[in-house]
Amino acid sequence: MITYKLFILLFLLYTLGAVSPFITRHNRWMALKLGCLFGAGGSLLGLWIGIIGLTSAGEITFNIANILPGVSIGIALDKLSAFFMITISLVALVTCLYSIKYMKIYSKENLAWWSFCLNLFILAMIFVVTVNNALTFLFFWEVMTISSYFLVTYSFQREFVRKAGFIYIVMTHIGTVFIATAFFLMLSPSGDWNFTSLAEIAGTLPPATKNLIFICALMGFGTKAGAVPLHIWLPRAHPAAPTPVSAIMSGVMLKTAIYGLIRLIIDILGIGPSWWGGLVVVVGLVSALIGVISALMEHDLKRLLAFHSVENIGIILMGIGTSLVFYSWNMSVPAAIALAVGLFHVLNHAIFKSLLFLSTASVYYATGTKDIDQLGGLIKKMPYTAVLFLIGAISISAIPPFNGFASEYQLYLSMLTVSYQDVSAIWSVGAIVTCAGLALTGALAAACFVKAFGISFLALPRTQRAAEAQEVPKSMIYTIAPLAFLCLLLGISSPQVMNILTDIPLQLAGGPQIPAIQTYNLNLFLALGIIVIVLVGLTKIMGGRPVRKTETWCCGIEINSAMEYTAASFSQPIRRVYRPLLRPHRSVKKEFYSLPFFKYKIIFEEEVRSGLKDFIYQPLRANIIYISKKWQIIQSGNINLYLVYIFLTLIALLIWAH
Amino acid sequence: MINILGNIFLVTGLLMLSGRKMKTAIILLAMQSLSLSMIAFFSGYALGGLNWHMFIIGSLTILVKVIALPVLLYRLVNELNPNEPIGLSVKSLLSFSVGIVLVLFSYSYVVPEFLSSIHVDSYLLSAALSSILLGCFYMISRSCVLDQIIGIILMENGLFLSSLAITGGMPLIVELGIFFDILVGVLVMVGITYQIKNSCQSLDIKNLNRLRG
Numbered sequence: 104m105i106t107y108k109l110f111i112l113l114f115l116l117y118t119l120g121a122v123s124p125f126i127t128r129h130n131r132w133m134a135l136k137l138g139c140l141f142g143a144g145g146s147l148l149g150l151w152i153g154i155i156g157l158t159s160a161g162e163i164t165f166n167i168a169n170i171l172p173g174v175s176i177g178i179a180l181d182k183l184s185a186f187f188m189i190t191i192s193l194v195a196l197v198t199c200l201y202s203i204k205y206m207k208i209y210s211k212e213n214l215a216w217w218s219f220c221l222n223l224f225i226l227a228m229i230f231v232v233t234v235n236n237a238l239t240f241l242f243f244w245e246v247m248t249i250s251s252y253f254l255v256t257y258s259f260q261r262e263f264v265r266k267a268g269f270i271y272i273v274m275t276h277i278g279t280v281f282i283a284t285a286f287f288l289m290l291s292p293s294g295d296w297n298f299t300s301l302a303e304i305a306g307t308l309p310p311a312t313k314n315l316i317f318i319c320a321l322m323g324f325g326t327k328a329g330a331v332p333l334h335i336w337l338p339r340a341h342p343a344a345p346t347p348v349s350a351i352m353s354g355v356m357l358k359t360a361i362y363g364l365i366r367l368i369i370d371i372l373g374i375g376p377s378w379w380g381g382l383v384v385v386v387g388l389v390s391a392l393i394g395v396i397s398a399l400m401e402h403d404l405k406r407l408l409a410f411h412s413v414e415n416i417g418i419i420l421m422g423i424g425t426s427l428v429f430y431s432w433n434m435s436v437p438a439a440i441a442l443a444v445g446l447f448h449v450l451n452h453a454i455f456k457s458l459l460f461l462s463t464a465s466v467y468y469a470t471g472t473k474d475i476d477q478l479g480g481l482i483k484k485m486p487y488t489a490v491l492f493l494i495g496a497i498s499i500s501a502i503p504p505f506n507g508f509a510s511e512y513q514l515y516l517s518m519l520t521v522s523y524q525d526v527s528a529i530w531s532v533g534a535i536v537t538c539a540g541l542a543l544t545g546a547l548a549a550a551c552f553v554k555a556f557g558i559s560f561l562a563l564p565r566t567q568r569a570a571e572a573q574e575v576p577k578s579m580i581y582t583i584a585p586l587a588f589l590c591l592l593l594g595i596s597s598p599q600v601m602n603i604l605t606d607i608p609l610q611l612a613g614g615p616q617i618p619a620i621q622t623y624n625l626n627l628f629l630a631l632g633i634i635v636i637v638l639v640g641l642t643k644i645m646g647g648r649p650v651r652k653t654e655t656w657c658c659g660i661e662i663n664s665a666m667e668y669t670a671a672s673f674s675q676p677i678r679r680v681y682r683p684l685l686r687p688h689r690s691v692k693k694e695f696y697s698l699p700f701f702k703y704k705i706i707f708e709e710e711v712r713s714g715l716k717d718f719i720y721q722p723l724r725a726n727i728i729y730i731s732k733k734w735q736i737i738q739s740g741n742i743n744l745y746l747v748y749i750f751l752t753l754i755a756l757l758i759w760a761h
Numbered sequence: 762m763i764n765i766l767g768n769i770f771l772v773t774g775l776l777m778l779s780g781r782k783m784k785t786a787i788i789l790l791a792m793q794s795l796s797l798s799m800i801a802f803f804s805g806y807a808l809g810g811l812n813w814h815m816f817i818i819g820s821l822t823i824l825v826k827v828i829a830l831p832v833l834l835y836r837l838v839n840e841l842n843p844n845e846p847i848g849l850s851v852k853s854l855l856s857f858s859v860g861i862v863l864v865l866f867s868y869s870y871v872v873p874e875f876l877s878s879i880h881v882d883s884y885l886l887s888a889a890l891s892s893i894l895l896g897c898f899y900m901i902s903r904s905c906v907l908d909q910i911i912g913i914i915l916m917e918n919g920l921f922l923s924s925l926a927i928t929g930g931m932p933l934i935v936e937l938g939i940f941f942d943i944l945v946g947v948l949v950m951v952g953i954t955y956q957i958k959n960s961c962q963s964l965d966i967k968n969l970n971r972l973r974g
Contacts, residue, residue, distance in 0.1 A: 740973035746901045
């Protein structure tokens, strides 16, 4: 019963966080503080409820309110919900605390409205992952979409923000249509929307309907998660939103789709044929590769991070897909481990991605730009932010001993287990190819973050703004530092975390007890630490040669920032290798004054064209407009004629429905 | 007795289709509503003793549909549309025959075949369904704004009668909601009628054709 009271308290805190800023809206600073503090309080409580749910043996269920006859907001907190609740609350907590200082740069705008949408958004996400009824799930799903739409379009004065908001709302609604269809197909004639009764109906459905439901669920949730080719809203919406919002959207909102996918497929629909898992793995692999290659081409830090979200969602989908494959082969132990790997990466990505987004926010706070070609040399001005960004970058690039490596390593093991099963050559070879793809993804991600970190934090500042940057206030650093610590902690304690997470699939799908998982991450970390300490100690004892500090020799020319490696030149080799995919268009123009050798200027432009946009979305859009124009004939403007349409439909239904 | 009232209900609806004059149509509508209220009274009486539920419904029908709305519409016709000739989209003889076909359709096909699972003792359901179709066709066949309002009320009468026939009356709060709905609906439509008259100088809905996007 304590959980029930805590949940009500959580609801009240978020509601207060949403409403109270309006009371003090004339004092913007106060409104922002109230909204963020109540939001942080609610998130802290959410963390607590999540831990209660994850540690309790059974499912905690209670009813909050009856909203319609037969439909009530019922909460069913099992381990899966509790895990997602912890993830959401953790990121929301840090972001709310961080925003108190950060959102000051928006001090001329309507901060009360921002606080309202933010609190509503977090509350809706918490409800999405805990309700036990498809109707309320869809309702809160929509609340989540709409409140995040208003957060994305917060700076609506700019045109690209409005455009991004439009694409976001269109794409997510198309996704919602598919999700709703998936639920409708499972609906019983009595119209009971509870997950348990949907699961009963789903057990009796023919395989073809099950396949259809699976495809609908994958498309619907894939749109929200940002799986290729449905990800086009993601790189637009994330840069448009204020950065703390991007952190929440990228860190946890995408994960609600992962939750929906697991809940709908594994819990409600039940396990299907093995091609389901294969399809999810392929979608994941394509998303991971396209995401990371597109990220490499970006110069805007937030767009770059947004494409990395596509990549990481791909990695998570690979884990879930592998688990579906194992379940369809009735191997519940490796299946549970693979699902736990997917969930582990959900948590890891939430942590390092919000760390990266919030460090980017700090850079924006200090310099006013997110374009890495306008930064440079920040490590000297903002050392703490640089270290935090670096830890996030190492984690996302899957380099030990941080958490990105921990989960991806487990994923390799799961994939290799698929390959060893000798089911058929396709699976064995496919799994190896997927492993290779995952390795490529990790390498490209590392390249991308070498670029992002190197261009923006190292060498000389490229602009005045970067040169004048100052470290952000201490409170901002303190709020995001715990995320960096968690990156390390989860990285070295991965066996413990994995052993907790394997209970989740056990509760969902049953099966024998999972043997404890062992890794050498801690030993590796200790070994690395000892080597570093020994080397440093040896240097101290032996005493190296004296270091001479002078200016860099550059053939007599004075060094300036124009000589630096730029983001475009760094990614040029990769652009060349993936030319068929990226289709770069290059133009080089030379301008000179008198002779071709004096006072000349070279203008170099190279843009990457999105094949998806040219080959899928453009033709689709053109066709829809064309067909709509054709059908416009029936819109004559005559009311009598419109009535005739209604009348004929009525008659036709009366005749045909018999 | 209820069947006789049901027939009156039906015949008034049919006659409305054949007439040209709007005032006649309004009087016929009032008569139809009166028969509707009588049906409510009688079915209440048939259920035994003085049935308060049916009594309230019947009285409200008299108050709203027999007195208030027809008077409102009658005054509106006098004020806005004294002699303006407005053509029918469908000729009156043709529309009368279409009306008869619709009535036959609902009596001989829809109710016995399609709605056979619903057991109603009398022909009330057929009359109600015919009235819905007739109302819709009435709106199609006329091009005056006021005729659209009359058609809506005609359809509403049919819907109300079908609810009365099938369930013997819905919960009182729902019934009150329906009355309030039709009253407010017609008031809003009357307001818009004034608006149309002011901006188009005519009540012909063909003037609205150019509103399309």
